[in-house]
Amino acid sequence: MSALRDFATWEPLLRLMRVAHAERLAQPGGYVAGQIGRSGWSVPLGRGRRTRDEFGAVERVQGALVDAGVDDVSFAAEISPGGGAVLHLFGTGPAVEAGIGGPYPGALTLSEGSVPEPWRRLPDSVVGAVPDPVVDLGLLERTLRERIPDAIGATEAEIAAAEARLGVALPEELKVLYRVTRARWEDWGEGYADAERVYEAVGCELFPLDRLYVADVASRPCRWKSAAMAAVVTPADAAVQGLVGSPGWIAFGDNGGGDRMVVDLTPGPRGYVGQIVMLDHEQVIGAGLLADSLTDLVVNRRSEWCSGRLWDRPPVVARVRVGSLLSVRAAADPGLEVLSIGGWEGEPVSLVPLVGLPRLRTLVAYPGTLADPLEIARLRGLEFLELGPEEWRVLLAAGGVPSGLSAAAIAVQVQEDWHPLSVVALANELLGLWGRPPISHTVVEGKLGPVG
Incomplete structure (x- = not known):
């Protein structure tokens, strides 16, 4: 892991991000974040066609991933006006899937070896x-x-x-x-x-x-x-x-x-x-x-x-959003297994119509869509739950995280500005409730010197 944690490996990329996001980094608490994998990357380097320098800087990190035997790494970088750089590196591990196209973690596997219900189903x-x-x-x-x-x-x-x-x-x-x-x-x-x-x-x-x-x-x-x-x-x-x-x-x-x-x-x-x-x-x-x-x-x-696509249609799989169902009550069918809430600007909704549904196992509620996150405690049988950071904090503070969950995820909207450090801390708190290995966090520091 030495090359991946070596400031020199990241220095060319940090310099490019500093130039592309000088105004953002100069603000109090300013940072840039991204993800690099062996075969793909999502790094904020500005718009337009990628340059040879940009490809070279990313490939330098990708080479370190290969040497370390690591598939991908997420990061957040803070760079002061004087050129001091603090780089936060986040791993995944056996209990965390890598996020897609961003610095935030993917699903958290709370029960070791667990798989969703369709993957347990025999003919x-x-x-x-x-x-x-x-x-x-x-x-x-x-x-x-x-x-x-x-x-x-x-x-x-x-x-x-x-x-x-x-x-x-x-x-x-x-x-x-x-x-x-x-x-x-x-x-x-x-x-x-x-x-x-x-x-x-x-x-x-x-x-x-x-x-x-x-x-x-x-x-x-x-x-x-x-x-x-x-x-x-x-x-x-x-x-x-x-x-x-x-x-x-x-x-x-x-x-x-x-x-x-x-x-x-x-x-x-x-x-x-x-x-x-x-x-x-x-x-x-x-x-x-x-x-x-x-x-x-x-x-x-x-x-x-x-x-065909029989596996993602009502009444078994339902979505409450613009262009689909417009209320939780409309989705509340005895056969409902999967419910996703989000994608509209209406008032937050109540989950009361879902109470007592015998097969509901998956609930995805995007940030700001729930009137009262504590109503989740009344939903028996959930095995997967995805909520926004604030909703998770409400459940954690009240001791209301469902104990029967097999996996969980933290939903962060594109327009929201959650520092990866806070999301990783939240993820590790959830993992800790089940005694699962935490997301690793490594800090790499160095000096870029003044711009120009």
Whole structure:
């Protein structure tokens, strides 16, 4: 960590920020703040195109991050008119996610190893679920061999090894596919041309057996806050369960755009066992139906699918704001799991209409939106809570922070001017209630000398 905490590492960047924000820094309590990660950064360097000096100054810090084995660092800098600089560096650690695009911490994990409810959800058992009636193993094999006659198939031992690694038996259609082609690059003498023939024959970039994986919840990681804002929703007429992942989802290919093709052994109420679904790489919950079976996919060359967004709609997920619901009472449905309040300039609202709702687990209330933050104590079952700094202070002073929380976040509006030191202190106070590791704070001091 020595280079990251060395004033010389930061000096070029501090000089640039001093020039860009001279007026702000000259004010009492003036500071500039930002965040730098290995692959991205948010640093206040003024407007316009970035210069070579700016890129060089940031890359100097990024190099120190790599050397220290650290993914990112947030900072706040105070620079006196005489050139004295005090740099505050904030780490994250096992209990804190990095913030996005700014110096403030992300979600605080109050219960070690906890994940939001959608990531704990297992598939429902669908009584009477059967395979697609058109499944025809012989037709599937003949069609594949006609399209890729020179393909090299997998042995029974290779298929058995894949099953042992995955801990699940491969469905018969998938076994037929791999008996025709094992999809290994070393088998394709002409490289991309042979790979393209397999793509056209199957309808995807087929994974070799050693790259098959179970698309369970661990395969779709998500930040705590984003995950807490989602919900598992499976309508009664759905072919696919609206899950994050399933032990019955076997990923066997890619459509070339990052979306994963999956055999679904845990279908929805109107689906078939062994149907083919797509996991949209831009979403972390749900899947879209592609074909009723592998036979259907290959023989009929299915390519149309739609992932949908059932997981962020009322009544399960609701938003009280301009352009959506206009009152908390309108959102208060027995099925409500996630509520976000903010994005309007009206009067602060009461949470009383939410009292007694059996499934409410996530509440996000932006600064100034609540008439009485202490009403939160009447909401049983919350596992994630995001509030503004002042609202959190009200709860802390009254001993009213819900003890059942698994995670929390501090909402700071863009137009507000909260010094990162105060937000980090608040975050550490919340972490301390659960005995979790605090956010680290390192002070680096040095002299920049007079301007010019």
